[in-house]
Amino acid sequence: MANRAQRRTDGLSKEVIVQAAAAILDEGGEAALTFRALTARLSTGYGAIYHHVANKSDLLAAATDAVIARVMGDAVAGGEPREALRTVSLGLFDAIDAHPWVGAQLSREPWRPALLEVYERIGGLLEALQVPEQALFDAAGALVNYVLGVAGQNAANARLLAADEGDRDAFLGAVAARWAALDPDEYPFVHRAATQLREHDDREQFLAGVDIFLAGIASLR
Amino acid sequence: MANRAQRRTDGLSKEVIVQAAAAILDEGGEAALTFRALTARLSTGYGAIYHHVANKSDLLAAATDAVIARVMGDAVAGGEPREALRTVSLGLFDAIDAHPWVGAQLSREPWRPALLEVYERIGGLLEALQVPEQALFDAAGALVNYVLGVAGQNAANARLLAADEGDRDAFLGAVAARWAALDPDEYPFVHRAATQLREHDDREQFLAGVDIFLAGIASLR
DNA sequence: ACCTGAACACCGTTCAAGT
């Protein structure tokens, strides 16, 4: 019992546990979040954690909700609705980029309470854009799905990059080289896209997609 | 050694293993795919499987590639490009709906070889729609991301439904009830959307999103 | 009420040994 941890004097709470889990996820990715790592970090036992949290799934969901809630709180949406939609979208994109595990979790568990805020904000802004009532639901659903979908894919890339030793440029360069090496007769589009893949900016491409979306929505009026 | 399995007489192959894995995934979901279940189904040992497959991740990726390749092979894209784009999108949506684990895998591992076919097909069709070269890459990326994103979310729902005992209507009814119960002053949009949520058709909403997208892309011309 | 930590029932993966 050499390095036996001291007993905590301050009480544990769900919030403290969720924050510790988020920190572990940020530092080491999803694989790093184990109850063993969590008990070590919090100097406590398994039962203490299970007293505040139902299981690992509950813990991941709570940590995700916390991140989304923070983003939606920070992104004060003022000004012109089109610009506000871009701001909110980009806020979600950046948050998921910074915390890739959030992207994975959201694509695993939609209908989370945290997404309510997202739907409400985006739905309200689309309404301000004069989208007709009957198309509003489809438009909001499509936009939220696009944002979460792209952000999730981006997070997957970020995770891949963290796992592989190489940096982003090396990785994209390798994919681009594979694309460029394809038979131009069989894969004309992908073959040409190789160059753009190497040079593209994820954030800009994401925003370009949002703009295409907003242009399409404008045609619903 | 009562129920000792017979030794296989036919040789194992990666294809046989991948098909068995896909069957297990279809029947019992992602949690059901274990090497123990796989050895039992194939009447073999762990080493035999590891001889043909690098690890579980490789196995999941190969099974996903097989499903996507089949969809892209089946969806013969003839006719008007706009209609062909809807057909391809819907084919992917339906395949991921039928095999929810494919959706989860694709959002975890983009840049899979199987997605090359998807990019090529969608990129080519967008080109036929006269999208200018410089916007083509963004448009294709956005559309593929939308399709995979929505399909993935849908797959997550399908998995949730499979886990919970209730049927789809009961689940959506419960979410809708929760939305309807929200304070209309704080959540005006979500509160009103509750009704549509209960009545909406996932497939139709997906297609409505594709149409919004195509309308936006048309504005790029 | 809240916490501890040994124990249980699983995993993916390895590897010496067989054919």
Place this chain on the structure above:
DNA sequence: ACCTGAACACCGTTCAAGT
């Protein structure tokens, strides 16, 4: 070359026992 299956190093989760 291909396959077998005991063994290893992990997991999440439980629960009798402590304070």
